[in-house]
Amino acid sequence: MQITADHVTSFLQLVAERVKEQREYLTRLDAAIGDADHGVNLDRGFSTVMSKLPTATDRSISGLLKLTGMTLISTVGGASGPLYGTAFLRAGTAIGDRATIGAEELIAALSAALEGIQTRGKATRGEKTMIDAIAPAIDALKEQYAASGDLLAAMRAAVTACEQGMIATEPMLATKGRASYLGERSIGHRDPGAASAFLMAQAMLATLERAVQG
Amino acid sequence: MKKLINAPENVVKEALAGMAIAHADLIDVHFDPDYIVRKGAPHNKVGVISGGGSGHEPMHGGFVGYGMLDAACPGAVFTSPVPDQMLAATKAVNGGKGVLHIVKNYTGDVMNFEMAAELAAAEGIEVASVVTNDDVAVENSTWTAGRRGVGVTVLLEKIVGAAAEAGADLATCKAIAERVNAHGRSMGMALTPCTVPQAGKPGFELAEDEMEVGIGIHGEPGRRREKLAPARDIAEMLAGPILDDLPFQSGDAVLAFVNGMGGTPLIELYLMYNELARILKDRNITIARSLVGNYITSLEMAGVSFTLLRLDDEMIKLWDAPVHTPALRWGM
Numbered sequence: 001m002q003i004t005a006d007h008v009t010s011f012l013q014l015v016a017e018r019v020k021e022q023r024e025y026l027t028r029l030d031a032a033i034g035d036a037d038h039g040v041n042l043d044r045g046f047s048t049v050m051s052k053l054p055t056a057t058d059r060s061i062s063g064l065l066k067l068t069g070m071t072l073i074s075t076v077g078g079a080s081g082p083l084y085g086t087a088f089l090r091a092g093t094a095i096g097d098r099a100t101i102g103a104e105e106l107i108a109a110l111s112a113a114l115e116g117i118q119t120r121g122k123a124t125r126g127e128k129t130m131i132d133a134i135a136p137a138i139d140a141l142k143e144q145y146a147a148s149g150d151l152l153a154a155m156r157a158a159v160t161a162c163e164q165g166m167i168a169t170e171p172m173l174a175t176k177g178r179a180s181y182l183g184e185r186s187i188g189h190r191d192p193g194a195a196s197a198f199l200m201a202q203a204m205l206a207t208l209e210r211a212v213q214g
Numbered sequence: 215m216k217k218l219i220n221a222p223e224n225v226v227k228e229a230l231a232g233m234a235i236a237h238a239d240l241i242d243v244h245f246d247p248d249y250i251v252r253k254g255a256p257h258n259k260v261g262v263i264s265g266g267g268s269g270h271e272p273m274h275g276g277f278v279g280y281g282m283l284d285a286a287c288p289g290a291v292f293t294s295p296v297p298d299q300m301l302a303a304t305k306a307v308n309g310g311k312g313v314l315h316i317v318k319n320y321t322g323d324v325m326n327f328e329m330a331a332e333l334a335a336a337e338g339i340e341v342a343s344v345v346t347n348d349d350v351a352v353e354n355s356t357w358t359a360g361r362r363g364v365g366v367t368v369l370l371e372k373i374v375g376a377a378a379e380a381g382a383d384l385a386t387c388k389a390i391a392e393r394v395n396a397h398g399r400s401m402g403m404a405l406t407p408c409t410v411p412q413a414g415k416p417g418f419e420l421a422e423d424e425m426e427v428g429i430g431i432h433g434e435p436g437r438r439r440e441k442l443a444p445a446r447d448i449a450e451m452l453a454g455p456i457l458d459d460l461p462f463q464s465g466d467a468v469l470a471f472v473n474g475m476g477g478t479p480l481i482e483l484y485l486m487y488n489e490l491a492r493i494l495k496d497r498n499i500t501i502a503r504s505l506v507g508n509y510i511t512s513l514e515m516a517g518v519s520f521t522l523l524r525l526d527d528e529m530i531k532l533w534d535a536p537v538h539t540p541a542l543r544w545g546m
Contacts, residue, residue: 031417035267035417040290074298075296077267077296077322079294083325121325175359177359180352181351181362181437182435
């Protein structure tokens with residue numbers, strides 16, 4: 001299948017809706033080990049993205065992703081603004097001027113997004129951050145797609161890996177981000193960034209499923 | 215949640231609007247992107263800016279004015295501001311001699327200021343940055359995001375602001391800032407949590423007989439929870455790790471800063487200052503300068519933080535230099 005700019009728009013709308021729905025949940029996770037603003041901040045960011053989409057001049061895939069990245073950087077603040085913002089910008093840059101993209105390009109864009117998050121946040125796996133949900137998801141996506149050539153099946157595997165990665169942050173000791181200030185007390189809490197990353201992975205799968213169903 | 219607000223999402227902007235009217239002689243407030251800037255900017259000197267989440271008032275906006283900051287960028291409550299704000303503020307205060315960014319060591323603040331500095335550099339503005347990280351409550355800092363920037367930030371903004379006012383160049387301002395940060399240490403505790411307006415609920419819960427030790431300034435839980443103790447024991451609990459960390463030594467001259475977290479009355483802060491003075495006297499450490507009050511707060515949190523800064527002659531001279539901002543004023 002080919003992914004179009006309309007699919008990207010649907011994905012962004014779905015993320016914005018789910019972030020709004022799960023605002024309290026994300027904020028509650030953040031209150032336990034951070035500063036109780038993750039849901040509120042992401043909601044502000046994606047709501048602004050929604051308000052800008054109708055008047056976007058560059059409606060290509062990369063144009064929409066870059067607009068999203070710049071808007072998140074300009075409106076979210078905290079650590080998640082620069083991190084998710086950089087992720088969307090890098091994905092947009094990786095896609096370039098292609099009007100539609102296939103599975104390989106999607107995987108390359110998601111890999112570039114992860115690399116951006118790692119560079120900006122100077123974090124690696126196992127530090128109780130969003131990377132612990134995103135990195136295993138991209139691994140699973142690559143492996144399953146290489147094995148089956150079925151993007152939808154691979155994305156399902158990625159979402160499962162993402163969820164497992166998110167749950168795996170619970171027993172971790174945070175060594176990056178605000179949760180690291182809590183030391184041992186960060187153990188036993190789910191990382192809010194991993195939770196919002198899982199939410200985006202779910203939205204990506206739902207968008208693909210709808211696209212395949214036509 | 216019981217607060218003097220209209221709507222949680224409008225708190226920051228409405229407070230900024232109030233500040234602009236209350237201190238119209240000292241500052242201008244720019245909206246979208248939001249920043250507070252000293253009247254008449256840019257001035258013919260190094261620009262000094264800072265920024266951070268709102269909810270810590272008077273920091274940073276209350277320190278904009280003669281002899282301190284040229285601009286401050288307020289984020290949402292407890293949330294780092296965004297690069298657009300820092301870039302706009304940097305441009306507004308750049309008088310051609312470069313701009314110093316004072317950044318507290320929090321992941322979000324550091325990332326957003328980094329992006330702003332990259333953007334400013336791309337526009338040909340010389341930017342230097344200093345990151346404060348004075349909180350001794352954060353142990354094992356090699357394995358974490360590092361120590362948080364807390365009380366020293368206030369003292370640094372005053373001292374570096376005076377240096378810039380006196381005509382120091384960007385490299386000198388940065389060097390002084392680094393020296394202040396290197397010689398300052400802080401630790402705080404909370405008696406009550408605080409409520410972020412948009413969250414609507416306190417960040418944590420504390421029983422009537424409990425306290426949080428080793429808190430930061432974002433309403434987050436501290437390093438550990440303990441049974442409430444007499445003020446003298448709490449003072450020891452905070453001063454001990456500070457003194458041992460630098461370490462402060464017999465014969466040192468210090469600036470002793472007792473800071474309220476927002477909800478603690480001055481009578482208790484002075485009582486704590488008395489305890490701190492006793493501890494320092496026992497160790498033969500001289501209090502050369504002092505500051506007592508609510509300067510770097512966590513909304514309505516009750517609690518206190520101690521900051522000690524080992525002073526040298528230049529720092530004393532810069533501390534004593536005239537300052538005129540909404541929250542700090544002397545000598546003019």
